[in-house]
Amino acid sequence: MLDVCLLGTGGMMPLPYRWLTSLMVRYNGKSILIDCGEGTQIAMKEKGWSPKPIDIICFTHYHADHISGLPGMLLTMGNAERTEPLLMIGPKGLHRAVSALRVIAPELPFEIICQELTEPSQRLQFQGFCIEAFRVNHNVTCYGYNIQVPRAGKFDPARAEALGLEKRYWGKLQKGEAVELEGKVYEPSMVMGEERKGIKLTYCTDTRPTASIVEHALNSDLFICEGMYGEPEKKQKAKEYKHMTFYEAAELAKKAEVKELWLTHYSPSLTRPEEYMKEVRAIFENAVAAKDGRTVELNFPQD
Numbered sequence: 001m002l003d004v005c006l007l008g009t010g011g012m013m014p015l016p017y018r019w020l021t022s023l024m025v026r027y028n029g030k031s032i033l034i035d036c037g038e039g040t041q042i043a044m045k046e047k048g049w050s051p052k053p054i055d056i057i058c059f060t061h062y063h064a065d066h067i068s069g070l071p072g073m074l075l076t077m078g079n080a081e082r083t084e085p086l087l088m089i090g091p092k093g094l095h096r097a098v099s100a101l102r103v104i105a106p107e108l109p110f111e112i113i114c115q116e117l118t119e120p121s122q123r124l125q126f127q128g129f130c131i132e133a134f135r136v137n138h139n140v141t142c143y144g145y146n147i148q149v150p151r152a153g154k155f156d157p158a159r160a161e162a163l164g165l166e167k168r169y170w171g172k173l174q175k176g177e178a179v180e181l182e183g184k185v186y187e188p189s190m191v192m193g194e195e196r197k198g199i200k201l202t203y204c205t206d207t208r209p210t211a212s213i214v215e216h217a218l219n220s221d222l223f224i225c226e227g228m229y230g231e232p233e234k235k236q237k238a239k240e241y242k243h244m245t246f247y248e249a250a251e252l253a254k255k256a257e258v259k260e261l262w263l264t265h266y267s268p269s270l271t272r273p274e275e276y277m278k279e280v281r282a283i284f285e286n287a288v289a290a291k292d293g294r295t296v297e298l299n300f301p302q303d
Contacts, residue, residue: 001027001199001297001298001299001300002025002026002027002147002149002199002201002297002298002299003025003026003027003295003296003297003298004023004024004025004201004222004295004296004297004298005023005024005025005047005049005293005294005295006021006022006023006224006262006264006290006292006293006294006295007019007022007023007024007040007043007044007047007049007292007293008020008021008022008037008039008040008043008292009021009264009265009266009290009291009292009294010037010065010265010266010268011065011205011206011226011228011243011265011266011267011268012065012267012268013065013268014037014038014039015268017292018266018292019037019039019040019042019043019292020035020037020038020039020040020065020066020069021035021037021065021066021205021226021264021265022034022035022036022037022040022043022069023035023203023224024044024049024054025147025201026049027128027129027147027149028127028128028129030053030055030056030126030129031051031053031054031055031056032054032055032056032057032058032131032147033051033054033056033057033058033073034057034058034059034060034145034203035058035059035060035066035067035205036057036059036066036067036068036069036070036073037064037065037066037067037068037069038064038065038068038069039069040069040073041069041072041073041076043292043293046292046293047293047295051073051076051077051080052077052080052082053082053084054073054077054086055084055086055087056086056087056088056089056126056131057070057073057086057087057088057089058088058089058090058131058133058145059088059089059090059091059094059097060090060142060143060144060145060203060204060205060206061090061091061138061140061141061142061143061206062090062091062093062094062097062140063140063206066205066206067097067101068101070098070101071101071102071104071105072105074086074102074105074108074112075105075108077108077110078105078107078108078109078110081109082109082110083109083110084110085110085111085112085113086110086111086112086113087113087115088112088113088114088115089115089117089124089131089133090114090115090116090117090143091116091117091141091142091143092116092117092118092141093116093141094114094115094116095114095116098112098114117133117135117143120134120135120212121133121134121135121212121216128149129147129148129149129150130147130148130150131145131146131147131148132145132146132147132148132216133145134146134212134213134215134216135212136204136206136207136208136210136212136213137207137208137210137242138206138207138208138242139241139242142206142207144202144203144204144205144207144213144216144217145202145203145204146200146201146202146203146216146217146220147200147201147203148198148199148200148201149198149199149200149300150195150198151195151196151197151198151199151300152174152176152188152192152195152196153192153193153194153195153196154192154193154196155170155173155174155191155192155193156191156192156193157170159190159191160173160191163186163190163191165179165181165186165191169181169186170191173186173188173190173191173192174188174192176188196300196301197300197301198300199221199298199299199300200219200220200221200222201220201221201222201224201298202216202217202220202222202223202224202225202256202258203224203225204217204223204224204225204226205225205226205264205265206226206242206243206265207226207242207243207244208238208239208242208243208244208248209244209248209249209251209252213225213252213256214252214255214256217252217253217256217258218256218257218258219256219257219258220256220258220259221258221259221260221298222258222259222260222262222296222298223252223253223256223258223260223261223262224261224262224264224290225244225249225252225253225261225262225263225264226243226244226249226263226264226265227244227245227246227249227263227264227265227266227273227289228241228243228244228245228265228266228267228270229243229244229245229246229267229270230245230246230266230270230273230275230276230280230289231270231276232245232247232279234267235247235248243265246263246273246276246277246279246280246289247279247280247283249261249263249280250280250281250283250284250287251283251284253284253287254283254284259286260286260287260288261284261286261287261288262287262288262290262294263280263287263288263289263290264290273289274289276289277289
């Protein structure tokens with residue numbers, strides 16, 4: 001189960017009714033924040049979610065509307081007497097950007113570990129889930145992210161019994177651990193079925209449409225993608241500033257065959273995103289003009 005909350009949906013500047021784009025994901029007691037623009041703490045508090053603990057913060061890029069809320073967030077964590085290390089992931093220059101922002105948050109009771117992304121695509125493995133970063137096309141180096149929870153195949157008791165394995169060893173094999181008995185090693189693959197479909201979330205902002213987005217978002221349960229402009233006449237502006245229109249995001253969702261699309265990162269001039277959704281849904285039916293605080297619980301599919 002993956003809890004997903006789109007804390008804010010605004011681009012460029014926070015508005016009285018729209019916080020800057022930020023996503024929070026919770027899985028198995030761990031919390032991941034993607035981007036931390038100005039007002040992210042308030043958006044989090046309005047939703048009733050807590051920064052304690054945030055275990056990982058990922059940054060798409062270092063424009064102010066995606067990182068300017070970080071000093072306050074760090075101070076809040078420090079005031080909550082956090083002592084566990086905090087992992088940050090982002091494009092090259094992460095250490096420099098964080099160090100500059102920490103001029104106003106210099107003393108923290110916890111260590112910050114910076115993991116800089118240098119490849120077009122990088123996969124980071126954690127206990128029970130993985131984060132995959134992939135480069136997109138903005139006017140500075142920018143990455144999208146997948147958060148994936150894999151799911152092992154079903155345990156086959158008949159195969160275990162045929163191998164002569166007592167039931168007391170079954171649990172270890174189900175957890176992915178090998179069992180050694182009388183000089184023979186029994187691997188989980190010997191008693192487990194094929195890996196089943198897990199959970200996949202894709203998050204992508206500040207980019208032009210690219211083939212890499214389709215490739216990495218393929219079959220996602222939820223695709224959260226920027227829609228800077230809903231007005232069709234602003235397509236040229238989107239191209240100029242390396243952003244996307246609603247319709248381009250919908251085309252990506254269609255090509256990637258995702259289950260659901262949430263639009264986000266709206267221009268401050270876009271006050272009523274829903275007005276443009278009829279045309280968007282003509283391209284990709286299961287599309288939502290997301291609002292701040294939109295939440296979903298992603299679960300494994302029924303067998």
